[in-house]
Amino acid sequence: MKKNILVSLIKIFNKEPQFNEQSNAKIIYLKERDITGHYDQNLATFKSIFSIPKNTDVKIREFTIRALKRRAFILYIGTMVDSEKVQQSILRPLIENERPTGKIQDIISFPVEKTTTNIGDIINNITSGITALFIDGDRQCYIFETTQVQGRSIEKSDNEVIVRGAKESFNERLADNIGLIRKKIKNENLIVEGLVVTKRSRNDILLVYEKDLVNDELLQKIKDRIHMIDADSVIDLSILEQYLEERPRSLFPTILNTERPDRAVSFIEEGHIILLMSNSPNCLVLPATFWALFHSPEDHYLRTPYGNFIRILRFIALFISVFASSFYIAITNYHVGMIPPDLLMAFAGTRERVPFPSIIEILMMELAFELIREAGLRVPSPIGPTIGIVGALILGQAAVQANVISPIVIIVIALSGLSSFIISDVSMNFAIRISRFLFIFAAGFMGIYGLAALVVSGLFYLVSLKSFEVPYFAPMTPRFFSAKDLIIRHVPIKERFRPGYLKPKDMVKQRGDSN
Amino acid sequence: MMKQQPGKLGIREYVSITVLMVGSKASEDTPSLLSIQVQNAAWMIPILSAGLFFIPLFLLIKTISLFHEKDLFSVIEKLFGKYIGFFVCLVIFAISSFGISVDSRTYTNIIRAYYFNTTPVLVLYGLFMAVCAYGAKRGIRNVGSVSYLLIFYTLLSLFIALLLCTRESNIQAIMPIWGPGKWEVLKGSLKNLSLYADFFLLTMLVPYLRSSKEFRRGTWIAYIFTIILTSAATIVFVCMFDQSLGGIGYPFHSAIRYISLGSYIPNLEIIFFVIWIMGAFIRFTAFLYISALMFGHLFKIKDFEYLIPPLAAVYLLIGAIPETPIDVSLEWKSIVRMTAGPVFTAISLIIWLAALLKGEFKHAENKNSM
Structure with a gap:
């Protein structure tokens, strides 16, 4: 109730501005109508809709169909169709064929996708790269699938590098991406369902799931969430991710974003739902838990002991990258007694001529590290390596020699920075890097007590996070049946269950008695 | 089995909360207070008290499980009627509130005495209560989840700490086995029912x-666990400090100051402190x-979740009243100790009696047979 009062107060002071918007009622009315049999009227309608000739790449070609002895025109967007195909398989037969026949399908070798009459529908098709044929006296419009959009070919995954396993990654073409998934799951139950999210740009997204696995309630929940989006355009999947998340302001991600088809497939097989979107070289995995974000596909591709080794390594890296700097501050500022005397002397010796308190030192170096990191990302690739050298040389060596930073701090920062690279998921990585700063402040404020207080509060926060009603630490706590693939994974033969928090239709992945 | 209702505690989470709540008594001033009463037989008290408290607890749980999915207060109100029920509930609430205030102050005292000598009590105490209030506001399911995440490390660290303590201790210190005498020990365990x-x-x-079955199972698992935990910790402290245990305010924290890992790392207490304080956060x-x-209720x-921050503030204010740690340990705490145990025991027994007289047990039996 308190919140409501606040919200209404804010509303009183912050009125939404009134814009003098132009009405497009005429166009909307037009879109709802059907085309007519009159050649000239159709031509005029579409010319006005597509602003021809202002719109240079929208092509209209008028001609006479010899076989039918009728006038006709085709309409397409030149930059989105395969012009060769249009010329060879659609135009030429229509113009050259002389044998009288009543049906368009008999004249044209190119398969007719469908016929339609609704103007809005035709517009939607043309804007996605389809060729439309209008014939005088015919109340139908013929639609040909001639889309050919330019794009990247399938390349190696850049951001999620692994040693073993498939190397290919998603690209910007939806058809390719679906193909990558389909070739890994050869099953008729794999559903690729299309949805349109926005009205203006008509960004289409695809939901991919296995019909006989996925929980219908979950599927409906995700669809509802997608339908709730009310935006003119959502350009990219990463923006869609922010629309879909329950807590878009939270530090921790609740949706997994991956560019690896093999990873996507492994989640589909467990009963998750994958979202793909045209023009985005990645996919979203819903729902995602902490474990999904923390694991890497490599863990499973390597043999069990090796896979677990890198898991434990990653777990240690997580702790080091979060706590190294803050622990250093807490120990050196509040609990000096904990350091062995010899080491303490070494610390004191190196810090002797440094004029800053250690928290300032740490913050300076953390900032410098983040700067190098960000600069290394943004810098054009030919001078990329230079950044590393400059960063290491100037910030490391020189800062120490100038007595601005003590060497110990460099070690601490280098260790925590290095460790943070081991967390491969981009969002998780950010979450950890940012929370590191919070921990530094907590440790500076109250030493180890402040640190522990923040850890516990952080844990309280994390366990209360949910991704589409799935708790963040499920299936560890609250416990669900699962393959027990958490910190340590079993050998694949023992991983018998799909994650119970998804409530899949088929719980058991491999029956013990069926082999 | 697969379905999990939202907001329900799993048995693991429940046991973790319970073990952290009750077991952490071994890490504060309880062992030394026990030692004041019965000297080196202090380790027996947790076992004997548990034996004594078993009867009321068993009867209470038995009675409560008659009423499906009802909590203690609902059962009390149902059995005792509106007015007497309210009064009994109020007494329970008052005692437990007082207990929380005093106990949380004890923890703050420990933090101040051992780790942050110059920080004002109110700052430490305020932070402590703020974290607890934040956690409690997240709901009991999340508290359970966090305690399940932490319980393993807490117990492991406690175990390691106790193991390291044995190097400094002397097993002969538990002799004579009955300390001041059997009768004294039995009296001591009667006095210390409040442990549980x-x-x-x-x-x-x-x-x-x-389900109430899970509750019963979880409670007994935690019960046995905490008996072993408290008793084992007390044995170690008795062996370590011998006669002087009674004079040491907080044996766990003194003990972890003694231990070292080889000669290279002489002070380990911070590591244990971190884990201990996390457990303490969960507890409160x-x-x-x-x-x-x-x-x-x-x-x-x-x-009621909105009540948590104000309640925390009230407890903070009550807990801030005593001037010194000595006041807390010896005066305020002994009030709680003297009242909580007997009163709760009595209420448990009365609840059971009331249910028996009202024929609730027969009623339930009839229902089952139908």
């Missing part, structure tokens, strides 16, 4: 578990949640 008073309060959580978070639950407040 938390189990009484935990019956408030019955509706938050998936759960406590705070339960007392908000009680308060909400008493005064018919449905959204």
Whole structure:
């Protein structure tokens, strides 16, 4: 109730501005109508809709169909169709064929996708790269699938590098991406369902799931969430991710974003739902838990002991990258007694001529590290390596020699920075890097007590996070049946269950008695 | 089995909360207070008290499980009627509230005495209560999840600490085995029933578990666990400090100052402190949640979660009243100790008697046979 009062107060002071918007009622009315049999009227309608000739790449070609002895025109967007195909398989037969026949399908070798009459529908098709044929006296419009959009070919995954396993990654073409998934799951139950999210740009997204696995309630929940989006355009999947998340302001991600088809497939097989979107070289995995974000596909591709080794390594890296700097501050500022005397002397010796308190030192170096990191990302690739050298040389060596930073701090920062690279998921990585700063402040404020207080509060926060009603630490706590693939994974033969928090239709992945 | 209702506690989470709540008594001033009473037989008290408290607890749980998914207060009101029931509930709430204030102050005292000598008590105490209030506001399910995440490390560190302590200790210190005498020990265990008073309060959580059977199972698992834990910790402290245990305010924290890992790392206490304080946070978070639950039930407040921050503030203020740690340990705490145990025991027995006289047991039997 308190919140409501606040919200209404804010509303009183912050009125939404009134814009003098132009009405497009005429166009909307037009879109709802059907085309007519009159050649000239159709031509005029579409010319006005597509602003021809202002719109240079929208092509209209008028001609006479010899076989039918009728006038006709085709309409397409030149930059989105395969012009060769249009010329060879659609135009030429229509113009050259002389044998009288009543049906368009008999004249044209190119398969007719469908016929339609609704103007809005035709517009939607043309804007996605389809060729439309209008014939005088015919109340139908013929639609040909001639889309050919330019794009990247399938390349190696850049951001999620692994040693073993498939190397290919998603690209910007939806058809390719679906193909990558389909070739890994050869099953008729794999559903690729299309949805349109926005009205203006008509960004289409695809939901991919296995019909006989996925929980219908979950599927409906995700669809509802997608339908709730009310935006003119959502350009990219990463923006869609922010629309879909329950807590878009939270530090921790609740949706997994991956560019690896093999990873996507492994989640589909467990009963998750994958979202793909045209023009985005990645996919979203819903729902995602902490474990999904923390694991890497490599863990499973390597043999069990090796896979677990890198898991434990990653777990240690997580702790080091979060706590190294803050622990250093807490120990050196509040609990000096904990350091062995010899080491303490070494610390004191190196810090002797440094004029800053250690928290300032740490913050300076953390900032410098983040700067190098960000600069290394943004810098054009030919001078990329230079950044590393400059960063290491100037910030490391020189800062120490100038007595601005003590060497110990460099070690601490280098260790925590290095460790943070081991967390491969981009969002998780950010979450950890940012929370590191919070921990530094907590440790500076109250030493180890402040640190522990923040850890516990952080844990309280994390366990209360949910991704589409799935708790963040499920299936560890609250416990669900699962393959027990958490910190340590079993050998694949023992991983018998799909994650119970998804409530899949088929719980058991491999029956013990069926082999 | 697969379905999990939202907001329900799993048995693992419940056991973790309970073990952290009750077991952490071994890490504060309880062992030394026991030692003041019965010297080197202090380790027996947790076992004997547990034996004595078993009867009321068993009867209480038996009675409560008659009423499906009802918590302690609902059962009391149902059995005793509106007015007497309210009064009994109020007494329970008052005792537990006082207990929380005093106990949380004890923890703050420990933090101040051993780790942050120059920080004002109020700052340490305020931060402590703020974290607990934040956690409690997240709901009991999340408290359970965090305690399940932490319990393993807490117990492991406690175990390592105790193991390292044995290097400094002398097993002969437990002789003579009965300390001041059998009768004295038995009297001491009667006086210390409050060791397990938390189990009484935990019956408030019955509706938050998936079934009352899980509650029963979880309670007994935690019961056995905490007996072993408290007793083992006390044995180690007795062996380590011998006669001087009674004079040491907080044996656990003194003990971890003694131990070292080889000659290279002479002081380990910070590591143990971190884990201990995390356990302590959980303990009071759960406590705070339960007392908000009680308060909400008493005064018919449905959204009792909003009560948590104000309650935490009130407890903070009450806990800040005593001037010195000595006041807390010896005067204030002994009030709680003297009242909580006997009162809760008596209430448990009366509840059972009332149910028996009212024929609730027969009623339930008939229902089952139908």
